[in-house]
Amino acid sequence: MTTPSAGETYDFVVVANRLPVDSVTQPDGSTGWRMSPGGLVAALEPLMKASDGAWIGWPGAPDVEVEPFEHEGIRMVPIALNEQEIEFYYEGFSNDTLWPLYHDVIAQPTYHREWWETYVDVNRRFADAAARVSDHGATVWVHDYQLQLVPGMLRESRPDLTIGFFNHIPFPAYGIFSQLPWRQQIISGLLGADVIGFQRVADAGNFTRAVRRLFGYETKGSRVWVPVGDSSDATTGDRSHVRGAPVRRVIARAFPISIDATSYVELAKDPSVQARAKQIREELGNPKTIMLGVDRLDYTKGIGHRLKAFGELLAEDKVSVEDVTLVQVASPSRERVASYMQLRDEIELTVGRINGDYGSIGHTAISYLHQGYPREEMVALYLAADVMLVTALRDGMNLVAKEYVATRADLGGVLILSEFAGASDDLRQALLINPHDIEGVKDAIMQAIGMPESEKRRRMRALRKRVLENDVVKWSRVFLEELAGATTAHPVSHEHPDGRK
Template identity: 55%
Template sequence: MSGGYKFVVVANRLAVDAAEDGGWKRSPGGLVTAVHPIVRRLGGAWVGWTGGPGEAPEPFEFDGMRLHPVGLSEDEVDRYYEGQSNATVWPLFHDAVEQPVHHREWREAYETVNRRFADATAAVAAEGATVWVHDYQLMLVPGMLREQRPDLRIGFFLHIPFPPVELFMQLPRRADILRGLLGADLVGFQRPLAAQNFLQLSRILLGLEPKEESVEFGGRTVVARAFPISIDVDEIEREAADPEVQAQARHLRQELGDRRLLLGVDRLDYTKGIEQRLKAYRELLAEGTVSNDDVVLVQVATPSRMRVQQYQDLRERVEREVGRINGEFGEVGRAPVHYLFQSRSRAELVAMYLAADVMVVTPLRDGMNLVAKEYVAARVDDDGTMVLSEFTGAAAELDASFLVNPHDVEDLKRGLCAALAATPEDRSTRMRAMRATVKDHTVDRWAREFLDALGGAS
């Protein structure tokens, strides 16, 4: 039995977070920014989890959207979310930077929760509706939904990298995951190579015969294509033009003294290359290439998945290295590294972007990396430089940055030194080129292009 919504978004999380007053507030993420206006305009629905364990609240309206919560038990949070999603799939899809952990009960919980999401979606989608499923937590949903509702137009977008064939083949129940994704009419990825990996797997695992960017499966044509995600450029530029934000940026520069500012803004995740970044900076200090009198590193590390042991271990290693650097090279009241293990508001981050001489974005692997694009969008002054990992999706678009191999500490050091030594003319030329790219490829364009390709709502 179908519901009444012609457009349905399905994501692990709802488009809202719990507010301090007991109500709800809009989530700040890029997906919500991109898709919320479409859902609101079409009077659509959003299916997702509230973020906490327990029974799901009743469906409710929020800012023109109908939100349909899916409940997770404490055990399912542990097994489906922190286990299979974030300790198995996440590391495997990020080139096994950390060793993936495999447990049968995690896979069973993943299947159970995906089935619950599919059931909830089938119940709210109107006949012939467009459904857009998002990300690695819900890779079985398209196939499950297709079984129940063959009338639907289903799109799936993967926000993280899709691994090479050799890595994907390590995944237990790998063919089930692939069949789940093939339940969609359109499977979107950040980079073209990811789409090709997916199509190649359809041949190797299922004996299908892909052609360029599509494959026949279940009597349907499934298209696999790259749709690089972006940001709300106008929102970032408005923040950057705010006099209070600009005042915060000036205050930050004054607080840090007459030193050039290197800035890192990352979730505390082992894929982000924070440890390698700190090692490179420590070696530059030890060699005398940079000094505490001339350069300071500010590292914002947003807490993430701290119930997972790998993340607890990472925090200990990072904080130990920060202490070592400050102990060896610092002075009273003048530390070479300012480490902030905390979340910062969008306005505070934009102030930091404006203050930074060099943005350091050096993940070991990243599907896109929107911090890199936010920094570029914020630099309305056409100044500042960026050291950017070759292994981010953003590197293909922001190639006027100083590209580095973050696995190579010497190359990291080279990139940092080159960025610090860049002339005003070089900085301006590079930043103008990157800003033109970011302003042309906005998050709104990303959503429209995906939905146009899907042939659904837009």
């Protein structure tokens, strides 16, 4: 680990809630860092290593004051958060207000002014750090719903910067988004970016509709014309502006994220990973069919829906515990948020009931694992699984579906995929389901179990072609090319989409 020089600036800066590293205690008792798992880290790690850039983020623990450092070729700029800021900004506004709202109010959002005020303060700290470490004319790429005010704040303090924003979660329809008391401030903050990326075309459409409804700005397709010098403020939502003033063009469109597919392909070839996959099957009693669910323990993932469907199939004697086993990996998530604590209790109660009703001494219906695993173990699970269950009620993308497909060079396995996950736009050869339709989920499970090998191979071949051709390298390249093209010399004009001056 090396420490960059004080005052060092960079041409390319990523701003995200978390740094892509976790703190670890070494065998000698010293503290070090290791690259952390997760969708955003997996997506950006290759790009950051290939570029001379810096990553701004929170180290993941309260009151951790760390100087900037370098780890595995990535320059880290830590942002310290205290206990109250974590409670109000992260657990509160980000994950108990925005997260449920943006996921179609699957759970009821909570609105507290104190949370909002802290969200503004923390976003300001991230924006100030980005302004401080960015070269003149640098590109800054801001990520996700925790930092939606940062683009507007940066635009105000550093108009020389090229600013991109990518929203990793869904963006809701206006009828839902309009419930947010600070809706204008959020839209104003996002419009500070030159390019705003979303997972799905529908998400981008929801955003541009919100812009028209709240600000009256003109839009055409993916383009939004934002008045320059407009006194909109990302913290107050003041949207006064003069019609006919110079305009700045903002692009808002879909850039479906993907995975570092090559790394998963290579891991799946590893003899030790393949041996572990065989061992997993043996440890489960060599059932005819292993079904797998891999999720954060989150109410958006539809874990309860898949458990209900499997439990009913067992109750109806359509499957037996001797022949079919479900492995459910539910990694811990936001464990101090009340709705997540309640969800864990409900899921574990359901798992216990199903195992108690249908398990036997030698066979367990559901192997439930409430812990995270390294990538090698996950790939072994993917190789061991005959059926992958992705039953999200609402999901920006769901990279697990793409990871499963990438590992299956044997063209084995069947992907059951919720139509409410962004991945369903790409992975059309999966068995697409509405997770709320329990009978439909049951039918898909039975179809997957009984699917002929020729059909499995045909579907998986098409799925793998899609994933391998559209990997994370292409995703980042396409986004950054759009960003470079949209901001050449930061064009500003009086021209509107209909050609009026």
